[in-house]
Amino acid sequence: MAIISGQNLPLESVMAQEKETQSIKQIERLLKLEGSHPKLVGTNGEEIVIPDSVYQVLRQVVNAMALGQAISIVPQEQELTTQQAAEFLNVSRPYLIKLLEQGEIPYVTVGTHRRVRFMDLRRYKEQRDAKRHQFLQQLVEISEEAGLYEYDE
Structure with a gap:
């Protein structure tokens, strides 16, 4: 899978809405903290540690979105x-x-x-x-x- 950021994206792209900018910057700051082990917390309180591979993808996506870039995630075989x-x-x-x-x-x-x-x-x-x-x-x-x-x- 590849993460593509930029303006001319061939597939369905996601771009942060202006009202989401502050939250995205906060997420970016948290993901950059050294030694942190990010988790997803469900509405029922269940916690799941995010695997490293997913964490790396998430960091790239959030970083690009914080820069105002649109994002597409494309399977390599697409x-x-x-x-x-x-x-x-x-x-x-x-x-x-x-x-x-x-x-x-x-x-x-x-x-x-x-x-x-x-x-x-x-x-x-x-x-x-x-x-x-x-x-x-x-x-x-x-x-x-x-x-x-x-x-x-």
Whole structure:
């Protein structure tokens, strides 16, 4: 499962209402306390310690919501429509179709429709972002060597 925060989310997203901001910030503060063992307390008083894996997800969700970001939780195996996939990558649907047809991103066909697994889409996005960062770094190095860019430390 992946937690996605940001503005262009492909699936149903949740965003904190303005009236909830104060409570979310309080929850965030409590979750950041060292050595705390958060619990859920039912209306009948029953207490359940939150498992570490759930605690880590909860911290990420609350942190993003405290920053005013919308949140979607997507199972890794979730299949997205081409429109949802394009929105996730922040590209046009025709451009996404081109990537699919070139084999850049795997997909399956359901009837006459293409579906893209979220896991594959996320992997492509991470690789694309890493390449962009690498090219930008090379551009900075070339500019520095040419004396066009000076980096002040």
